[in-house]
Amino acid sequence: MDEYDELFEIEDQFEEQFADELEVLAQMEEETSQPAQCLKQVQGDDISDMQHLLDNQPSTHKAKRQKQDTGVVRRLFNASQTQQRNVPSQDDNITPPSSPEHYEPSNTFRSTPAVLDISGLAEIPETPRRPVTSPPPSKCVLRRPPLEGDFISVTDSSGNRVYLRQKGEADTKTVNSPNRISPNSHSALGLLALPVRVLREQEAERHHQQVVESQRLTELLVSSLNNVFTDSGNTEDQENEDPQDAEGQTSQLWVERFSPRHYTELLSDDFTNRCLLKWLKLWDNVVFGRERKSRPVRSDRQSANQNSFKLSQGSQNPNRFKSKMEMTEEILEAELDQYKRPKYRVALLSGPPGLGKTTLAHVIAKHAGYNVVEINASDDRSAEVFQKRIDTATQMKSVLGANERPNCLIIDEIDGAPAAAINILLSALNRKDTHGGDAGTETAKKKKKEFVLLRPIICICNDLYVPALRPLRQQAFLLAFPQTQPSRLSQRLAEISTLQGLKADTGALMCLCEKTDNDIRSCINTLQFLHGRGLKQLDSRIIQRVSVGQKDQNKGLFYLWQEIFQLPRTKRKHIGKGFEEAPGSGSGFQRFQHILHLASSSGQYEKISQGLYDNYLSVRVRDPKLQSVSEALDWLLFSDRLNQVILHGQNFSLLRYLPFLSVTFHFLFAHTHVPRISYPHSQQEATSRLLSSRNALSTMLADIPASIRSRIGQLHLTLDVLTLLLDIICPKLRPVNPQLFSSREKELMRELINTMLAYNLSYRQDRTPEGQYTFMLEPRVEEVARFPGLPPRRQLTYQAKQTISREMEQEKMRRAEQMMLQRNPSPKEEERKSAGPKPTRNHQQRLENIVKQTTVETRPEVDFFGRAVGPRPQRPLLSSDSGEKCAVVAMGTAVGNSDVWFRFNEGMSNAVRRNVYIRELQ
Amino acid sequence: MSLWLDKYRPTSLGKLDYHKEQATQLKNLVQCGDFPHLLVYGPSGAGKKTRIMCLLKELYGPGVEKLRIEHQTIVAPSKKKIEINIIASNYHLEVNPSDAGNQDRVVIQELIKTVAQSQQIQSSTQREFKVVLLTEVDRLTKDAQHALRRTMEKYMTTCRLILCSTSTSKVIGPIQSRCLAVRVPLPSTEEVCSVLTSVCKKEGLLLPPELAKQISEKSGRNLRRALLMCEACRVQQYPFSADQDVPEPDWEVYLRETANAIVSQQSPQRLLEVRARLYELLTHCIPPDIIIKGLVEELLNNCDGQLKTEVAHLAAYYEHRLQLGSKAIYHLEAFIAKFMAMYKKFMEDGLDAMMF
Numbered sequence A: 001m002d003e004y005d006e007l008f009e010i011e012d013q014f015e016e017q018f019a020d021e022l023e024v025l026a027q028m029e030e031e032t033s034q035p036a037q038c039l040k041q042v043q044g045d046d047i048s049d050m051q052h053l054l055d056n057q058p059s060t061h062k063a064k065r066q067k068q069d070t071g072v073v074r075r076l077f078n079a080s081q082t083q084q085r086n087v088p089s090q091d092d093n094i095t096p097p098s099s100p101e102h103y104e105p106s107n108t109f110r111s112t113p114a115v116l117d118i119s120g121l122a123e124i125p126e127t128p129r130r131p132v133t134s135p136p137p138s139k140c141v142l143r144r145p146p147l148e149g150d151f152i153s154v155t156d157s158s159g160n161r162v163y164l165r166q167k168g169e170a171d172t173k174t175v176n177s178p179n180r181i182s183p184n185s186h187s188a189l190g191l192l193a194l195p196v197r198v199l200r201e202q203e204a205e206r207h208h209q210q211v212v213e214s215q216r217l218t219e220l221l222v223s224s225l226n227n228v229f230t231d232s233g234n235t236e237d238q239e240n241e242d243p244q245d246a247e248g249q250t251s252q253l254w255v256e257r258f259s260p261r262h263y264t265e266l267l268s269d270d271f272t273n274r275c276l277l278k279w280l281k282l283w284d285n286v287v288f289g290r291e292r293k294s295r296p297v298r299s300d301r302q303s304a305n306q307n308s309f310k311l312s313q314g315s316q317n318p319n320r321f322k323s324k325m326e327m328t329e330e331i332l333e334a335e336l337d338q339y340k341r342p343k344y345r346v347a348l349l350s351g352p353p354g355l356g357k358t359t360l361a362h363v364i365a366k367h368a369g370y371n372v373v374e375i376n377a378s379d380d381r382s383a384e385v386f387q388k389r390i391d392t393a394t395q396m397k398s399v400l401g402a403n404e405r406p407n408c409l410i411i412d413e414i415d416g417a418p419a420a421a422i423n424i425l426l427s428a429l430n431r432k433d434t435h436g437g438d439a440g441t442e443t444a445k446k447k448k449k450e451f452v453l454l455r456p457i458i459c460i461c462n463d464l465y466v467p468a469l470r471p472l473r474q475q476a477f478l479l480a481f482p483q484t485q486p487s488r489l490s491q492r493l494a495e496i497s498t499l500q501g502l503k504a505d506t507g508a509l510m511c512l513c514e515k516t517d518n519d520i521r522s523c524i525n526t527l528q529f530l531h532g533r534g535l536k537q538l539d540s541r542i543i544q545r546v547s548v549g550q551k552d553q554n555k556g557l558f559y560l561w562q563e564i565f566q567l568p569r570t571k572r573k574h575i576g577k578g579f580e581e582a583p584g585s586g587s588g589f590q591r592f593q594h595i596l597h598l599a600s601s602s603g604q605y606e607k608i609s610q611g612l613y614d615n616y617l618s619v620r621v622r623d624p625k626l627q628s629v630s631e632a633l634d635w636l637l638f639s640d641r642l643n644q645v646i647l648h649g650q651n652f653s654l655l656r657y658l659p660f661l662s663v664t665f666h667f668l669f670a671h672t673h674v675p676r677i678s679y680p681h682s683q684q685e686a687t688s689r690l691l692s693s694r695n696a697l698s699t700m701l702a703d704i705p706a707s708i709r710s711r712i713g714q715l716h717l718t719l720d721v722l723t724l725l726l727d728i729i730c731p732k733l734r735p736v737n738p739q740l741f742s743s744r745e746k747e748l749m750r751e752l753i754n755t756m757l758a759y760n761l762s763y764r765q766d767r768t769p770e771g772q773y774t775f776m777l778e779p780r781v782e783e784v785a786r787f788p789g790l791p792p793r794r795q796l797t798y799q800a801k802q803t804i805s806r807e808m809e810q811e812k813m814r815r816a817e818q819m820m821l822q823r824n825p826s827p828k829e830e831e832r833k834s835a836g837p838k839p840t841r842n843h844q845q846r847l848e849n850i851v852k853q854t855t856v857e858t859r860p861e862v863d864f865f866g867r868a869v870g871p872r873p874q875r876p877l878l879s880s881d882s883g884e885k886c887a888v889v890a891m892g893t894a895v896g897n898s899d900v901w902f903r904f905n906e907g908m909s910n911a912v913r914r915n916v917y918i919r920e921l922q
Numbered sequence B: 001m002s003l004w005l006d007k008y009r010p011t012s013l014g015k016l017d018y019h020k021e022q023a024t025q026l027k028n029l030v031q032c033g034d035f036p037h038l039l040v041y042g043p044s045g046a047g048k049k050t051r052i053m054c055l056l057k058e059l060y061g062p063g064v065e066k067l068r069i070e071h072q073t074i075v076a077p078s079k080k081k082i083e084i085n086i087i088a089s090n091y092h093l094e095v096n097p098s099d100a101g102n103q104d105r106v107v108i109q110e111l112i113k114t115v116a117q118s119q120q121i122q123s124s125t126q127r128e129f130k131v132v133l134l135t136e137v138d139r140l141t142k143d144a145q146h147a148l149r150r151t152m153e154k155y156m157t158t159c160r161l162i163l164c165s166t167s168t169s170k171v172i173g174p175i176q177s178r179c180l181a182v183r184v185p186l187p188s189t190e191e192v193c194s195v196l197t198s199v200c201k202k203e204g205l206l207l208p209p210e211l212a213k214q215i216s217e218k219s220g221r222n223l224r225r226a227l228l229m230c231e232a233c234r235v236q237q238y239p240f241s242a243d244q245d246v247p248e249p250d251w252e253v254y255l256r257e258t259a260n261a262i263v264s265q266q267s268p269q270r271l272l273e274v275r276a277r278l279y280e281l282l283t284h285c286i287p288p289d290i291i292i293k294g295l296v297e298e299l300l301n302n303c304d305g306q307l308k309t310e311v312a313h314l315a316a317y318y319e320h321r322l323q324l325g326s327k328a329i330y331h332l333e334a335f336i337a338k339f340m341a342m343y344k345k346f347m348e349d350g351l352d353a354m355m356f
Helices: A002-032 A032-045 A047-055 A059-078 A079-091 A099-110 A121-126 A198-222 A232-251 A270-282 A298-314 A326-333 A356-369 A385-395 A419-429 A444-450 A467-475 A486-499 A506-515 A518-533 A540-545 A557-565 A588-602 A603-617 A627-649 A652-657 A660-669 A681-703 A716-729 A743-759 A798-823 A825-835 A841-852 A875-882 A884-896 B020-031 B046-059 B098-118 B142-154 B173-178 B189-203 B210-217 B225-235 B250-264 B268-283 B289-301 B303-326 B328-355
Strands: A152-157 A161-165 A346-350 A370-374 A408-410 A457-463 A476-480 A763-766 A773-778 A900-902 A911-912 B038-041 B066-073 B082-088 B093-094 B130-135 B160-163 B180-183
Touching: A270 A346, A270 A356, A346 A467, A346 B250, A356 A370, A356 A457, A385 A408, A385 A419, A419 A457, A419 A467, A467 A476, A476 A588, A486 A506, A486 A518, A506 A518, A506 A540, A557 A588, A557 A603, A557 A660, A588 A603, A588 A660, A603 A627, A603 A681, A627 A652, A627 A660, A627 B303, A627 B328, A681 A716, A681 B268, A716 B225, A716 B250, A743 A798, A743 A825, A763 A798, A763 A825, A773 A798, A841 B130, B020 B046, B038 B046, B046 B130, B046 B160, B066 B098, B082 B098, B093 B098, B098 B130, B098 B142, B098 B160, B142 B173, B189 B210, B189 B225, B210 B225, B250 B268, B250 B289, B250 B328, B268 B289, B268 B328, B289 B303, B289 B328, B303 B328
Parallel strands: A346 A457, A346 A476, A370 A408, A408 A457, B038 B160, B038 B180, B093 B130, B130 B160
Antiparallel strands: A152 A161, A763 A773, A900 A911, B066 B082, B082 B093
């Protein structure tokens, strides 16, 4: 990648270097080049001579030079070592430099008229088109930086650095130092600015274009047979083209043939078109400004460029649509980010098929000067391949070939792409410069180019709400395609049909538009189909009768529900009489068929019936006797039963009866008002809540001891036990310390705790968002037992709950210890015995030595800190023995005899410790 | 063990408080050391499980009371793992196959069959058979019940089944015919009162007979609920007063209010409100058939005598549909809509008759 980029850049420099000379040499060319003039003279006379002339090109002055040059090339290839020396010697012979020559032939070709018969032209490119020159030496190549004027430093692979004067006189030759070849010619292909193969392709393309053009002409001729076209040359053309033309007609769809090639031909909504174009233009700064970046005089030029950009933007995009969609407007006006990219780095076009999304993207990308790279569903879109393609499309540029334009990536049909691929796209969008802030330095710039996305990406999808697209939606510039205007569409259809010699009145075409829901593709296809059947006359009746052009389109659930709950409005007056029979209107039979068709084509019967159920009571029903409501419910029961049978017996042939539910609802509840339909959440909500209460109950049941567990099931718990149990565990407690309870109260408390433990209930301290602490009953069965809207039950106070919770913890520990004792009484006994004389482990470790030292002869009464309390004289006695030992002895006796001990630990609050057993906490 | 319910539960057949005749019959049945498969049925809170445990104790001795909970995982043929809790002693095991939902057939096939197939090792000291207690048999799917049929016959020597259900109507005929059916009816009001009084006596409390009567009526003679209510009353206010408020389960109150809402107004809007309440009930784990039953009881109280048969008929019809279908809320709403339509028509007709 690195190398590539370098090469790339050098090439850029090279071109820039030549930019000025090119002009001059192009002028020289005009004077010197004979063949071009010859061509111009010849072209009018005889077309057949053309081939001859082109074949004879070597006889011209320039071609001679070419011959010499090819010789040079051979020598270059044969002895690359000697070549280096040869190069300077040749320099004198060759006066015109290489680069202008590169452009010369293309100039000549451009001058050939498009009307040419190019039947023989395919062979032409075999002759060496590109004159090959080795770079001539120049005084502009300096070993040191020139004192005045701009220059470019060039370093070759061997590390030699030379300086090229940038702004020389017109005759300056820009080449590398004599002992090296230029980087351009370094690659073998580089001897020609365009390799022969590419040239051939170009030629073939041009050939094709001309064929197409002439096809059009002939089509025009064919269509307007009335007008006799008398130009002999053209008729000749026509005769020549005829076989090809017929071939083209059969193979090519009209959709392809009449697809718009220019921005102005686009049929889709103007606003959408403009928005997309404007968005694309936002990229100009980063994409086209980039060419100048490598220049030393970057700063002023770039600013100039920016100015011009702003100007051009202003002129191209007048703020006409400010009132229309301010949101989109804002997005487009938003500032560029640190890499001068628009805020939304990807555009996402969405809309039903046949509105021209793909066409729009292509046309606009071309219009804005990009080279279109398309990825669509037919390509492999697995993650790795996708990554590679994105990288190549956005980071590379075609070096070879005439169209050296920056790429614009169009990802078509993205809604079908796997989520992994979309994630890759997102990561490409969000790639950040690894170097962070210092974007000013040259190295950082280079790195940045590799990592950051600097090319526009346009994504196209039909369904914007595919789950996989969700993350992309948030980062994309969304453009929803509105319906194509039928008037515009029919106008275009009229153009096409007149071109094809099909007589169609506006009414018929409008009818066609309506039938296909303004789907351009479908319209044109239908036209072609009708034309292909030999029809010359088209009226609305035929359109009505024809069964093509109707899509089995999934309309979305909301549309369906709306259709069901809404009576069709009487259609506005249209031209032509076919419109009274439009789907959905008119008689009951047709409504029946319409709804049935919609329901069965959507296929999501479960969702549909759920939506109907959730909404049918909220639509304005005038049903005082509740007859239709109960009938509707009977139908719901029927479909529920049907569903059960289908799922249970896998009897899917019954599925065909499910859509009739929608029809029934339509006839029962359809109303002229626009229904307000909400998405059916109720069932899902109910299921999740049911699940959570079930979970609460089962967690409660899970730890209930077996003897009780065998007596209560989940059902008993909900129906009988729970509410009353919650009442029972809320006794009246005096708000005092539990140690001050009377014996009766203590008894009560013990029972309460027993109950709670037996039924696996406990209090857990929770913090509310307001910062208050509350005790919650765990597991949360309260939610299961309590209903909203009922008088609240008595609740324990926070303090009571706290007391209970504390007591419960103690009881649990007590029980656990008891259980341990029961399970393994013998080791416990031993432990307890040993616990008497021995201190516990950790302070044993610490004070082992001290304790060992002390012989516990006397047991003086000591206070908390080990000072003797009882007989006073003991202390002086001990200390009088010997200072150090006395302290140790005192400590040892203290540790050995009492179970309270401490160790001085600076900054620690738990210095004083005592071992406490649960069984002692009665 | 501190709820009165658990504390004062009788543990032997001799100590049972009511249906003493049946208790002696059961005792006689076990006396000879063997008994057929049993199908114990009766309404909730009548003491089925108590009776069964007493019977088992009679059979095996106090070892039956040492219970433990085992968690077993069974892998269904579809590779789905089913977790099921088994409460077991050394002599018997208790399974609620309906915990496994639709996969209960697998539980029957795998678990019960393996238990039934295994022989007792020391038949001299123990009985020759184990007992498998299946609870909530009425919630078993038909498949599971069919799976049970052959198992019951084939492993008769090593295994006895005791099936426990609230009604026999959902137990298929073949199983009913293989079992000795034992019906445990609800205790009478007096019996409930006497149980309550004796329990209070043991607790050292004095229960006024009026309150006892009120509790037993409110509990619908469901002894479990009666005892809990009594204890809740005790917590509410100790020196009992005769006209004390007896706490009721919230869902019953809620259901009653729902029924009142239905009767007070009949319109689509009201139906929508009722739907929200029904959802509320359903999400609180109240089974739909219980809801429909409770509704009918409440609605019948508010209905004219002429309508009663029709309402009952409707309820039966929709309850049946409910069992066949899968979305309970549709069926409940359908019943309510139908009732509303009928009730409204009846009221309007009545008004018209009054006018003319």
